[in-house]
Amino acid sequence: MSETPQRAADGREELIAAAAAELAALRGEAGGAARAGRLVAGLAARAGTGAACNAVDLCQLLLGLRRPRIAVYDHTWHFIGGAQKYGATLAEALLPLGDVTLVGNRPFAVADLQSWYRLDLGACATRVVPLPFYEERGDDYIDPARIVSRAMENPFHAVSRASLGYDLFVNNSMLKMVCPLSPRSLFITHFPERRPRSYFYVGRYSRVVYNSRYTRGWIETRWGLEPHAHVYPPVDMEGELTEKETLILSVARFDPGGNKQQLDMLRAFLLLRQTRPADCRGWKLALAGGSHGENPYLAQVRDFLRAHPALPVELHVNASRDEVAGLYRRAALFWHLCGLGQDDPARVEHFGMTVAEAMQNGCVPLVFAGGGMPEIVADGRSGFLFASVSSLLEQSARLLRDPGLRASLAGAARRESRRFNKEAFAERVRALAAELLPSPAAGHAPGR
Amino acid sequence: MTDPRFAAALEELRREYGRLAEAQPGVDAIANEPVDRDFAPDYWSYDGADLENEMWSRMSELESGLDILSAGGWPGGLRAKLRHLALRLAGPLVRAALARQDTFNRRVQRQLFLDFLASKRMRQRLQLLEADRRELLARLDIAEATLAAREGDRHE
Numbered sequence: 001m002s003e004t005p006q007r008a009a010d011g012r013e014e015l016i017a018a019a020a021a022e023l024a025a026l027r028g029e030a031g032g033a034a035r036a037g038r039l040v041a042g043l044a045a046r047a048g049t050g051a052a053c054n055a056v057d058l059c060q061l062l063l064g065l066r067r068p069r070i071a072v073y074d075h076t077w078h079f080i081g082g083a084q085k086y087g088a089t090l091a092e093a094l095l096p097l098g099d100v101t102l103v104g105n106r107p108f109a110v111a112d113l114q115s116w117y118r119l120d121l122g123a124c125a126t127r128v129v130p131l132p133f134y135e136e137r138g139d140d141y142i143d144p145a146r147i148v149s150r151a152m153e154n155p156f157h158a159v160s161r162a163s164l165g166y167d168l169f170v171n172n173s174m175l176k177m178v179c180p181l182s183p184r185s186l187f188i189t190h191f192p193e194r195r196p197r198s199y200f201y202v203g204r205y206s207r208v209v210y211n212s213r214y215t216r217g218w219i220e221t222r223w224g225l226e227p228h229a230h231v232y233p234p235v236d237m238e239g240e241l242t243e244k245e246t247l248i249l250s251v252a253r254f255d256p257g258g259n260k261q262q263l264d265m266l267r268a269f270l271l272l273r274q275t276r277p278a279d280c281r282g283w284k285l286a287l288a289g290g291s292h293g294e295n296p297y298l299a300q301v302r303d304f305l306r307a308h309p310a311l312p313v314e315l316h317v318n319a320s321r322d323e324v325a326g327l328y329r330r331a332a333l334f335w336h337l338c339g340l341g342q343d344d345p346a347r348v349e350h351f352g353m354t355v356a357e358a359m360q361n362g363c364v365p366l367v368f369a370g371g372g373m374p375e376i377v378a379d380g381r382s383g384f385l386f387a388s389v390s391s392l393l394e395q396s397a398r399l400l401r402d403p404g405l406r407a408s409l410a411g412a413a414r415r416e417s418r419r420f421n422k423e424a425f426a427e428r429v430r431a432l433a434a435e436l437l438p439s440p441a442a443g444h445a446p447g448r
Numbered sequence: 449m450t451d452p453r454f455a456a457a458l459e460e461l462r463r464e465y466g467r468l469a470e471a472q473p474g475v476d477a478i479a480n481e482p483v484d485r486d487f488a489p490d491y492w493s494y495d496g497a498d499l500e501n502e503m504w505s506r507m508s509e510l511e512s513g514l515d516i517l518s519a520g521g522w523p524g525g526l527r528a529k530l531r532h533l534a535l536r537l538a539g540p541l542v543r544a545a546l547a548r549q550d551t552f553n554r555r556v557q558r559q560l561f562l563d564f565l566a567s568k569r570m571r572q573r574l575q576l577l578e579a580d581r582r583e584l585l586a587r588l589d590i591a592e593a594t595l596a597a598r599e600g601d602r603h604e
Contacts, residue, residue, distance in 0.1 A: 027454045056462040
């Protein structure tokens with residue numbers, strides 16, 4: 001049997017909470033300051049200087065002496081991506097609850113995050129914690145997989161140390177090697193890509209959050225941990241409904257490894273036109289997605305299109321948000337094949353943010369019946385799930401022929417996708433943070 | 449209402465223990481318990497993706513932390529001299545054995561690396577074959593449906 005990590009946060013947190021309450025009770029007593037000093041010294045001797053800091057921090061919050069200090073950490077703030085959008089939206093949602101700092105390892109600009117994700121993060125501070133291990137090697141990308149055993153140093157302890165300065169530390173980075181030293185902490189799991197090895201601290205976080213039931217299952221299988229809270233990613237693409245065109249849309253980044261399977265989609269579209277030419281008359285396929293640097297997979301997609309010049313396909317590489325929003329408004333159908341025929345669970349869509357975006361714009365989704373997608377699409381009610389190319393073709397042909405069916409599924413898709421909107425996300429995140437941060441005692445409202 | 453002197457005392461305590469924590473040599477010391485540990489992996493239970501991740505990650509570990517040849521750190525110089533003396537005393541026999549072992553280790557390492565690359569290529573090939581198989585099955589479905597439709601037309 002593999003060894004599994006144990007929950008380590010509970011006992012330590014209880015000890016610190018009890019000490020904080022004891023400290024707070026001394027506020028009105030004569031000689032309270034001196035007794036507080038002795039109490040904190042005793043705690044430091046028993047549980048370490050970190051616990052002493054944590055108890056004082058919690059006590060200050062209990063007494064309403066200051067606003068909570070919250071850190072949201074991501075080592076990839078400088079990239080555009082779904083996980084980063086999750087973290088940035090989470091930071092925005094937490095602003096009413098405390099002073100939020102975005103922590104990264106490389107320089108990044110809040111203005112970029114604001115424009116990429118349409119968020120108001122002006123009140124957030126930023127902090128860069130450099131990781132000399134990666135800087136010295138000149139690595140372009142901070143790859144945590146480089147650290148495999150305790151024979152190697154843990155470069156992420158620089159971040160662990162920084163976490164001590166906050167009341168709530170949120171790790172949105174999927175970096176299991178950051179040990180939280182704050183009194184309360186959240187670990188956001190986008191997907192558990194690797195088994196626990198050296199420096200695995202997820203069990204030390206106050207709460208482990210997962211983005212879909214699919215991810216939850218793999219957290220249990222791969223990490224042997226039971227996560228606490230389910231928070232779907234925020235999806236905020238809802239636009240005004242306009243007349244739909246005969247357009248099938250796919251929005252997914254052009255992953256250099258072909259993870260999003262746009263080539264399979266092109267082949268399927270070709271087959272659809274060859275076998276159902278009458279149904280397909282006037283229909284086009286649009287592939288939109290981001291691409292970074294030299295991309296061999298995108299080159300294959302372009303080669304395919306060159307080899308089939310008559311195939312009506314629009315390619316939108318690195319389209320702006322407005323351009324993508326326009327495509328969602330125009331498209332009647334939405335295809336997403338990610339995961340079809342894959343045996344690696346990491347290559348299956350863990351949630352599928354673009355599927356929910358498409359539904360918010362009244363596109364009927366036809367998506368692979370795996371990963372997190374069955375949680376978004378109700379088969380036959382708000383779209384269709386398929387497990388094979390032939391089933392995709394059959395369901396697509398049905399929809400191409402029947403505008404009435406398209407309209408009814410599109411309406412349901414739009415309604416049902418609202419549960420993933422930004423407001424629902426923010427509400428869930430704030431409830432989770434409020435559970436963890438102590439409320440100030442009556443008469444001690446925190447000031448800015 | 450909290451006495452401002454009590455609030456100031458708390459602030460001072462926080463600063464003091466913050467400084468003490470910062471001065472600690474490691475995270476274990478700040479937490480006052482060993483937080484670092486290795487998890488014993490059960491490779492037999494790993495699936496293909498897990499194994500590939502593990503092999504790829506461990507590649508960078510092969511030579512990491514094996515400071516065999518340098519004489520760094522105090523009393524590195526003394527250690528190096530003693531080692532040289534021991535080698536001189538033990539004579540060519542030990543040197544030859546170490547050289548053989550070194551050659552063998554390098555060969556094994558290269559062999560394992562080639563094995564890993566070969567299995568990676570096989571996996572890629574398998575994925576391509578899987579994609580082809582899916583497409584062929586889809587074509588077969590369509591051909592069968594077309595034949596059935598033609599058959600239906602003929603009967604009508």
